[in-house]
Amino acid sequence: MSESETVEITGHLMDQGILSRVLDDIREYGGDYTIDRFDVGRETDDASHAVITVTTEDEEGLQRLLMRLQTRGVNMVDPGEAEVAAATMDGVFPDGFYSSTNLDTRVRIDGRWLNVGNPEMDCGLVLERNEHGAPHRVFTLPMSDVRAGMQVVCGASGVQVSIPRPAKAAGTFGFMESEVSSEKPQAVLVRQVAEGMREAKAAGKRVLWVGGPGVVHTGAAPAMVAMVNAGYVDVLFAGNALATHDIEAALYGTSLGIDLAMGSGVEHGHEHHIRALNTIRKEGSIAKAVENGVLTGGIMHALVTHDKEFVLVGSVRDDGPLPDVYTDVLEGQRAMRSHLTDVGFCLMVATMLHSVATGNILPASIPLVCVDINPATVTKLADRGSSQARGIVTDVGLFLEQLAVELVPDYRRA
Amino acid sequence: MSESETVEITGHLMDQGILSRVLDDIREYGGDYTIDRFDVGRETDDASHAVITVTTEDEEGLQRLLMRLQTRGVNMVDPGEAEVAAATMDGVFPDGFYSSTNLDTRVRIDGRWLNVGNPEMDCGLVLERNEHGAPHRVFTLPMSDVRAGMQVVCGASGVQVSIPRPAKAAGTFGFMESEVSSEKPQAVLVRQVAEGMREAKAAGKRVLWVGGPGVVHTGAAPAMVAMVNAGYVDVLFAGNALATHDIEAALYGTSLGIDLAMGSGVEHGHEHHIRALNTIRKEGSIAKAVENGVLTGGIMHALVTHDKEFVLVGSVRDDGPLPDVYTDVLEGQRAMRSHLTDVGFCLMVATMLHSVATGNILPASIPLVCVDINPATVTKLADRGSSQARGIVTDVGLFLEQLAVELVPDYRRA
Amino acid sequence: MSESETVEITGHLMDQGILSRVLDDIREYGGDYTIDRFDVGRETDDASHAVITVTTEDEEGLQRLLMRLQTRGVNMVDPGEAEVAAATMDGVFPDGFYSSTNLDTRVRIDGRWLNVGNPEMDCGLVLERNEHGAPHRVFTLPMSDVRAGMQVVCGASGVQVSIPRPAKAAGTFGFMESEVSSEKPQAVLVRQVAEGMREAKAAGKRVLWVGGPGVVHTGAAPAMVAMVNAGYVDVLFAGNALATHDIEAALYGTSLGIDLAMGSGVEHGHEHHIRALNTIRKEGSIAKAVENGVLTGGIMHALVTHDKEFVLVGSVRDDGPLPDVYTDVLEGQRAMRSHLTDVGFCLMVATMLHSVATGNILPASIPLVCVDINPATVTKLADRGSSQARGIVTDVGLFLEQLAVELVPDYRRA
């Protein structure tokens, strides 16, 4: 082993088990460490500060370990200057490119620190210079969007990240520790999510929902409609399925209404589904179907009526799909990114695919709650790097019902 | 193959897939069949009637197949007379004993049909004669309770069962088909369970609850207390855990109250738990702890205060246990049996062990709903013969919260 | 109610519970029925035959119910002639279009029956006439691919379907009834899947695999490579994740190899992942990476080396993606369809998304086994119309390990 670097981290290291994970990472990358200094907060609320020298076999391994450690909020003591190389092919980063985190990030170029405007994990950092050649801005860019000639940050030098303050300190929205469990007092959790949404709105931020078709299947569409009407749904990310099932329920109200009311599930193979798709395709878009009086109820109708945004991104299992659906997933991702502005709270309900997709592009600073009856969805989300994710394993239908009761004063179950 | 018998069954055979299961059973037991006659209900609501000749290799196999088929409601066309043999040892049935079903059953002895008072599956049928030697009554008895000399029905001759009318026909409480799913409109299901309880009470019947500690962990104790107070909990079957966690929460209100309110789970290893047990053991019983003012809140307190019944049966994982707990499981089963009188509705919540135990002793005629976040609990219950079980896969905390809202007019969340 | 039609169905109606489901469908669609005739197979192996008159309120409801019933294999006694209408817009079927099933289907046009070559559910049936105006062929077409002017079958008249013979009768591959369970003797199931693959190969058919990244995570890549080498993987449908994780493991062998060997999961946020993607993107394709000696091991390498086919379709959560990935899901679906030729067996492993997507386009006549540790995946597949699906709830890693032992004579664990 010959390459080493001294790094540091500050925060509630032990409360949150961060230091354990940092040391795990070092071992996992085949590195070694010496803890040079560890100032632990003496009192309950003090932050700790650790200085660690990490050693690896070669320089490449060191750079990769340093990038890995940055996902935990660990920075080099002496960050130096960022190195930049030009991409030589479209859609391909230069070798040794810096793989970004979703933490607040700044990059030192020509002796100046530039903040990265849109932190997103697993992207490259692209440097733009102004007409005088001075560093102008650094932004994250997904691999598929890079173009030959762009200047891309390489290695970990000159990059610094900062971890968000722990939720507890930051306000009331710190309801759950790291664990995912189905045995929590659910009524309290509902209230805390409601509080989180209210705080976001009070701060002038927007609330992002990510939903799966389970929202409709569990009978929660009326609750969600009430929350759209009350202004608690600013943006919806979903797939073809949520929108289609919602529209299906709205179009074939009587029959499907009975099914929903009687609790007998109706899935695929029913021509309701395919016929609903055909109907909206004929109109040209969901908005036009609303305008033309074809679609008169449900979640999608409420969103259109209140001028709320939605991004529907397709998947390989889709029928139809609805005309509003992005069938190209990269275009879908771009559309999702463009709707993240001013989002201050994110609620994910009953979808693993779109939750992970949203987790991939969401900055770590945005509070994120994931509700699913399947614990695996929440675990998956946290595993993939959305460490701020808080999970609630519960029934989606009852959860949204109660959330509507909390948020919408005159909401009554039909 | 040389032994055969002609059997018949009447009911909504196809709606409920019963006939498929009957034919599966015949094959599973290595038998063969000929369908002699099959009168299918012509109209939607008509019952069907099938006559089938089953054939097996030998007499013993035939008797066993006939007993098996009776669990489906299949009777011999010519039932004949019951055969009876004396038990020769305590706790052991005679060879070839009739293994009972949980269906309404009658037995023909000396040319007379006697109704079996307490249908329970997997028991023996014991015949009592009066002082004149005339058949007096037939009752189910579990294997461990049989005593040498008792007269036990052997083989399937002379035994007839009848399947309950399908729930749909019987009234409003037929909310779910055979499937277990987490994607059902939950609010409707809550309402249907409330309706089932109200119907039972209106008919002068009692409501039996079977609960696990999840009731307390999910924060639903206040909801359950409200339902005890409102008269919707007549009997509770549970283990040491539900009662101890409930008492723990009541005794160490402040600290554990915070835990519950903050959503951080507190399980074992905490001395709260073991200290709560010691406290109640010192009082001698839960009732005395209430009387002495030691226990002043929670589910167990509510039951004692309202003179409701509870049966707590221990398990091998118990600490303590509470002084009220039956540590002998056979005594526990006997206590449970003795509390089934007049039960007209059974709700099982968040416990696989006690749900299956209750399913084992409950007549098929009592409506049964099982609520659990884990689909396996419901499936297990149905697999083990409680075919009347209706399953709801949902969050127990939110479910009980909403059930209390349905049942208790002035119930408001704290 | 005034519209009615007489329909019939032949098969092992009671063994498989088909008739129950047919009657459920009729009720669900608000219809009514009279069973005119029901000839039940007298002996164990005889097929049954039912004639049923169904009645609905109006003609549109009747047509839709008839289409629904066809998904169960129910045909009109008097099918009549197919009605055809021209599509007036691209991507939109005419109103009242016939929504196809995945059963073998034939259509009567101008008094002639034409077989539908590629049965697929939820498509339209498009009629092509030859230069003389005579009916030439009828084929399924997904909604998004229809073009204005195409002749599309409308209503259920003139369409007949036939259900596949039950697997039991057809050969040894009938291992599981309808139930999904984790409590089955797994060794037997492994052997039956091996047998199904061998039969397909012996019949000159191809074996289709559908896989998720769990194949790599559970350490089963070597087993799968051995089966590719032995000729038991002709086509692979997957997403970006399986291929990327496989390539990641191959490229960063040492480090990730240790992780895999030590059992510590490595998910997202690791720059391995994103770096592996960049490396292959630089090469231009997986095949070129193999050709250039960059990729030298793993599943994708084995497929390329043996000239096997793979279709990778992207999803909204993808990073990268690999250059071979279809980012447009409709194009991905088309590519999958074009690789179904001569497929005689399909094994789905550890992926809900791609399993459902494949189930959507697979004819019902192709044996289909779905292996997942999550029972919901299998249930979902069956719910969505792939009624031929057999589910095995087991550990994917151990399952593939044992399958390789069964299929590859000299396979030994490393």
Next chain:
Amino acid sequence: MSESETVEITGHLMDQGILSRVLDDIREYGGDYTIDRFDVGRETDDASHAVITVTTEDEEGLQRLLMRLQTRGVNMVDPGEAEVAAATMDGVFPDGFYSSTNLDTRVRIDGRWLNVGNPEMDCGLVLERNEHGAPHRVFTLPMSDVRAGMQVVCGASGVQVSIPRPAKAAGTFGFMESEVSSEKPQAVLVRQVAEGMREAKAAGKRVLWVGGPGVVHTGAAPAMVAMVNAGYVDVLFAGNALATHDIEAALYGTSLGIDLAMGSGVEHGHEHHIRALNTIRKEGSIAKAVENGVLTGGIMHALVTHDKEFVLVGSVRDDGPLPDVYTDVLEGQRAMRSHLTDVGFCLMVATMLHSVATGNILPASIPLVCVDINPATVTKLADRGSSQARGIVTDVGLFLEQLAVELVPDYRRA
């Protein structure tokens, strides 16, 4: 706040996240802390040492917090002398009794340290003096077994615990970090469990198995029999179900054998089950049934034949039960405790109830692996204080099959 105490802990505090949990405990108990000193291991393998002053509102709260912290391995810097009080009632500890941990423990009495022979969590520590009044020994005793007059340790003074060395340092058996996951390379895990068993045997220790009926249902009985024969099963803890299903399969070999081989599950309601119970009850015990040639195969037969020990403890859902079953759960717990001598490895398979029960009485120093297809079982075990538990979420049938291949040289699947 006025009561405080200085405590210390030594070990790999950060690697294992112990310190985070200690601080969580302090907060949870409403206490406060100051970290007086924290010497972190400088090199990768060095242990850390922390000295913390904890403060609570009152003395009782302090004592309880100190006991709680001992479950993490935290001791008082100045432990002082143990305080002892006499129990005044049978089955009830004195107020303020010390609630034990499952860690190696010693107690200072009259200036001497006495080791506690049988560490078990949630018990009292009972002091025995010799005829001269000198402290003779201290042992754990469950609450229900305490008798009036016994001397019981109260408060945390004079008690010291030590955490086991981390498995990694201790040898090869450290395969898994804290996480429970179904996505691990399973073949490696099988090998590590085999290695753990071989090490235990090589060290002259015994291997304890804890099993549920899933062992039989998944077809793994032959594999387990092979491992009994090969000497890798010294003791079995189970319930009535495992033994009965095993015996059922052995007695009704042909028919049930077919069921197992065909993969169709047979659960309850079948008279096989109840008849098998009656047969063994008639013999008087499983051993006599083997002796008399009634029981000639299966797991229980193998255990009897090889003079291996088993403890079957009943539960409220049992039928029968078998004559060997402890129907009193406290007697069952005592029997289990008495069979823990010299156990050096514990494997838990497919049972939540008996796994938790065994976890309750097992010292923390015994390596413990829990295998289940349900992640909740493993999580539950760890939650309840068995922090040494390693979990493998996998298919039990395939796991045991492969374990037999690893452990038994000539094991071949039938």
